[in-house]
Amino acid sequence: MLALPGIDTEHGLSLFAGNMDSYRKILLKFFKQHHSNVVELSQAMQLEDFATAERIAHSLKSVAGNIGAKQLQQQALLAEQCFKQREVLPNEQLDTLNSLMQQVLVSIETSSLLTEKPIANTQGQSNLLSLKPEFNKLKALLLEYDTQAQDVYDGIMAQLAPGEVLEQLKTLQQPMDEYDSELAAQMLDKVLAQHL
Secondary structure, three states: OOOEOOEOHHHHHHOOOOOHHHHHHHHHHHHHHHOOHHHHHHHHHHOOOHHHHHHHHHHHHHHHHHHOOHHHHHHHHHHHHHHHOOOOOOHHHHHHHHHHHHHHHHHHHOOHHHOOOOOOOOOOHHHHHHOHHHHHHHHHHHHOOOOOHHHHHHHHHHHOOOOHHHHHHHOOHHHHHOOOHHHHHHHHHHHHHHHO
């Protein structure tokens, strides 16, 4: 089992049904796309842009949960709740959030994950078919205007190989950010009808 301080890799890997390649991809995605989240969050907070700070905290909470970084996820949740109340995050909590983030980033950076070659994705449509239950769950959550839709969406995106489907699904993020869940569900249907 991969040992990464700050990350419960056994739990994280279980979220991807033991698929090490998919788990590796989401760890690398976290490292590349979320490494500056705490800085961005802090800057937004200083500008009293609580909506942006809340969005960053929510995204960090979701992806931290997806990789098994439970302590980081919990701190991001506390930050999200704080910003939702339009309150400034206490320095102590911000320091804790930053420390946990650095621990996770260093764990990924010093592991062999950044140098290992990814396993070639030859599954194609079969990979999409294996994700069909997740797509159905995402659509149901969108139609219910459930905020957990973002978590399911992030999990799906982390498992997809680069390509046309991934790029098309990226377009769902904007209506989701704008809380237009009905439009996001319609767009999802069109993508799935084209590829499944």
